[in-house]
Amino acid sequence: MVVCGDDGLAHRLAAELRGVYGEQVTLVVPADRRRVRQPVVGRARAVSAAFLDRMVNAARGNGEGSGAERVVEAVEPTEAVLAEAGVDRATALALVYDDDETNIRAALTARRLNPHLRLVLRLYNRRLGQHIEELLDQAAALATGASPDTSSDASTVVLSDADTAAPALAATALAGTSKVVQTEGLMLRAVERRPPRPGQVADPGLATLALLSATSNDPAGADGSESDGEHGPRLLPDAAAVREATGRGTIVLEQVSYAGAPSVPASGLTGVPPLGSLFSRRLRWSLAGVAGCVLALAIALTVLTGDHPLHATYVTLLDLFAINEPALNQSTGRQILQLLAGLLGLLLLPVLLAAALEAFGAFRSASGLRKPPRGLGGHVVLLGLGKIGARVLIRLRELNIPVVCVEADPEARGLAVARRLRVPVVLGDVTQEGVLEAAKVHRAHALLALTSVDTTNLEAALYARSVRADLRVVLRLYDDDFATAVYRTLRAAHPHALTRSRSVTHLAAPAFAGAMFGRQILGAIPVERRVLLFAALEVAGHPQLEGRTVGEAFRAGSWRVLALDTRAGTEDAPGAGLVWELPEGYVLGPGDRVILAATRRGFAELLGRRSRDAAQRP
Numbered sequence: 366m367v368v369c370g371d372d373g374l375a376h377r378l379a380a381e382l383r384g385v386y387g388e389q390v391t392l393v394v395p396a397d398r399r400r401v402r403q404p405v406v407g408r409a410r411a412v413s414a415a416f417l418d419r420m421v422n423a424a425r426g427n428g429e430g431s432g433a434e435r436v437v438e439a440v441e442p443t444e445a446v447l448a449e450a451g452v453d454r455a456t457a458l459a460l461v462y463d464d465d466e467t468n469i470r471a472a473l474t475a476r477r478l479n480p481h482l483r484l485v486l487r488l489y490n491r492r493l494g495q496h497i498e499e500l501l502d503q504a505a506a507l508a509t510g511a512s513p514d515t516s517s518d519a520s521t522v523v524l525s526d527a528d529t530a531a532p533a534l535a536a537t538a539l540a541g542t543s544k545v546v547q548t549e550g551l552m553l554r555a556v557e558r559r560p561p562r563p564g565q566v567a568d569p570g571l572a573t574l575a576l577l578s579a580t581s582n583d584p585a586g587a588d589g590s591e592s593d594g595e596h597g598p599r600l601l602p603d604a605a606a607v608r609e610a611t612g613r614g615t616i617v618l619e620q621v622s623y624a625g626a627p628s629v630p631a632s633g634l635t636g637v638p639p640l641g642s643l644f645s646r647r648l649r650w651s652l653a654g655v656a657g658c659v660l661a662l663a664i665a666l667t668v669l670t671g672d673h674p675l676h677a678t679y680v681t682l683l684d685l686f687a688i689n690e691p692a693l694n695q696s697t698g699r700q701i702l703q704l705l706a707g708l709l710g711l712l713l714l715p716v717l718l719a720a721a722l723e724a725f726g727a728f729r730s731a732s733g734l735r736k737p738p739r740g741l742g743g744h745v746v747l748l749g750l751g752k753i754g755a756r757v758l759i760r761l762r763e764l765n766i767p768v769v770c771v772e773a774d775p776e777a778r779g780l781a782v783a784r785r786l787r788v789p790v791v792l793g794d795v796t797q798e799g800v801l802e803a804a805k806v807h808r809a810h811a812l813l814a815l816t817s818v819d820t821t822n823l824e825a826a827l828y829a830r831s832v833r834a835d836l837r838v839v840l841r842l843y844d845d846d847f848a849t850a851v852y853r854t855l856r857a858a859h860p861h862a863l864t865r866s867r868s869v870t871h872l873a874a875p876a877f878a879g880a881m882f883g884r885q886i887l888g889a890i891p892v893e894r895r896v897l898l899f900a901a902l903e904v905a906g907h908p909q910l911e912g913r914t915v916g917e918a919f920r921a922g923s924w925r926v927l928a929l930d931t932r933a934g935t936e937d938a939p940g941a942g943l944v945w946e947l948p949e950g951y952v953l954g955p956g957d958r959v960i961l962a963a964t965r966r967g968f969a970e971l972l973g974r975r976s977r978d979a980a981q982r983p
C-alpha cells in the first residue's frame with residue numbers, strides 16, 4: 366500500500382493500514398513535516414512522528430531492496446517519486462493531499478504507470494470527483510482490455526474527509542439528531558436513544574449497533590475511548606449484553622433503504638432575496654398610491670373626453686412624464702387633469718429614486734455577509750469556515766438549524782457558502798474579545814469549534830464557558846490524550862455542561878483504509894470516540910460468512926449482517942432490493958451480497974489481511 370499526503374490524514378491512514386490491517390505501507394510525505402503538517406499535540410503527534418522516523422530509519426538502514434517499511438520524502442508526487450515509491454508494484458494508492466489538483470495530477474500519472482492499481486483520491490469537489498472516477502476507471506478498462514461495465518481489480522474511489530465527518534459533527538452538536546450514512550444511493554440511519562426508564566421496554570429497532578458508555582448521558586461524564594473497558598462503548602453487542610446493560614444509552618439502526626441524493630432547502634440558495642424584501646412596506650404603499658392616482662386620472666379622462674380607456678391611460682402617462690403636448694386649446698377639465706398628472710410626475714421622481722436605492726441595498730446585502738439579528742437565540746455558533754466548516758454548515762442548513770458563523774480569514778472558502786445560504790457571519794479572530802459576543806453565544810444552543818488549530822478551539826470553548834457555563838460545546842481535537850485532559854478539566858470546572866470532541870482524521874481514516882481494499886466501505890458513524898463501519902460484501906470468498914446462518918455469522922464486537930442486497934444486476938425501484946429483517950436461520954450462500962456493520966479490526970479480519978500477514982511471517 367502506498368499513501369501520499371501532506372497532513373495528519375496521511376499519517377493516520379498509514380497507521381490504520383499498519384496497525385489494523387497489517388499491511389506493508391510506503392508513506393510519501395514532504396521532507397519538512399513541520400511546515401506542511403497542521404499543528405497537533407499530545408500522543409497523536411508523538412505516535413505519528415515515531416512511526417515516520419521508524420520508517421525513515423528502516424528505509425535508510427535496509428536500503429532500497431527491503432520494501433517492508435519505508436518512507437519517500439518529496440514535496441509533490443511526481444512520476445519519479447511515484448516510481449520510487451513502487452506504485453508499479455503496489456496494490457493500492459491513496460492520494461490524500463489537501464489540494465485537489467495535486468491529487469488529480471498524481472492519479473493520472475499513477476494510472477498510466479499501473480493500470481491495475483486501485484486508486485483512492487481525496488477530493489473536496491464532489492461533482493469533479495464523479496467525473497474523475499469515471500475517467501480513471503475507463504482508462505484502466507482500456508489499458509487492461511476489460512469491459513468498463515464489469516468489475517475488475519483496478520478501481521477508483523473518490524472520497525472527501527469533509528463529507529465523511531460533517532454529518533457526525535452536526536449530529537454531535539444537536540441532541541437527538543440521527544446519524545446518517547448515505548453513499549451511492551444507500552442510506553442507513555442510526556439513532557441515539559437514552560436509557561429506558563424503569564418498567565419501560567427499549568425498542569431495539571432493526572438492530573442494536575452499540576451500547577454507549579455508562580457516562581455518555583451524564584454531562585459530567587467523559588467521552589468513551591478505546592481503553593475504557595467495560596465502562597466504555599461496546600460496539601455490536603449481542604442480545605445478552607443488551608439485556609444486561611442497564612442505565613446505558615444505545616445506538617439502534619432504524620432504516621436501511623435506497624434513496625436519492627440529499628435534498629437541500631430551496632430557500633436561501635439563490636443569493637437573490639425575494640421580491641418582497643427588495644422594497645420596504647412604506648415604499649410599496651407609496652408605489653401603490655401612485656399607481657392608484659394614475660388609474661384615477663385615466664378614468665377621469667375617459668369620462669371627460671369619451672376616449673378609449675387604454676388611450677386615456679396612455680395620454681395620462683404622457684402627461685405624467687411631461688412628454689405630451691400642452692392642452693392650451695382644450696377644455697378646462699382636460700387642462701386641470703394635465704396639471705394634476707404633471708404634479709404627480711414630480712412626486713413620482715423621489716419615489717422611484719428611493720425604490721432604486723432600496724433595491725440596490727437589498728441586492729448588496731444579499732451578495733454580502735449578513736450580521737446576526739438582534740433577537741437571535743437557540744442557534745449554533747460555528748467557528749471556522751474551511752473545508753470541514755463549510756460542509757457542516759450545509760448539513761445544519763439542510764436540517765433547518767439556525768447558524769451564526771465566525772471566521773478570521775476573509776478569503777475562506779466557506780464564506781461563499783455562507784453568503785449563498787444567507788447565513789450570518791462574524792469576521793474576526795475568535796480569540797479576540799467581543800467576537801463571540803457578536804455571534805450571540807450567550808443565547809446559543811451549541812458551539813462548534815472546527816478550526817484546524819487545537820489550541821484555538823480550546824481557547825474558544827473556554828471563553829464560551831465563561832460567558833455561558835451550560836453551553837453545549839463540540840471541539841475538533843486531533844489527539845485523544847489531549848481530549849481526555851480537556852474533558853477532565855471542563856468536567857471539574859463545569860459539571861453540568863456537555864462537552865464532546867471529534868477528530869476529522871479519526872472519522873475519515875477508516876473509510877479511506879477500507880476503500881483501498883475495494884468498493885466495500887459505504888460509510889462510517891462515530892460511537893463516542895470509536896468508529897463503526899458499514900460495508901457491502903460478496904459472501905463468496907469469506908469463510909466467516911459463506912455457508913453459515915445469519916445467527917452463526919454474527920460475531921459480537923466484530924461484525925453483524927444487517928441486510929441482504931438483491932439489487933445486484935437488476936433495475937428495481939429504490940428500496941425494493943433490500944431484505945433487512947433476515948431470519949436467524951437464513952444460510953448465506955456464495956452468490957449473496959450482504960450489508961454489514963463492522964468494527965475496524967473486525968472488517969480487517971473479514972478481509973483476511975491480518976491472518977495473511979501473520980502467516981507470511983517466520
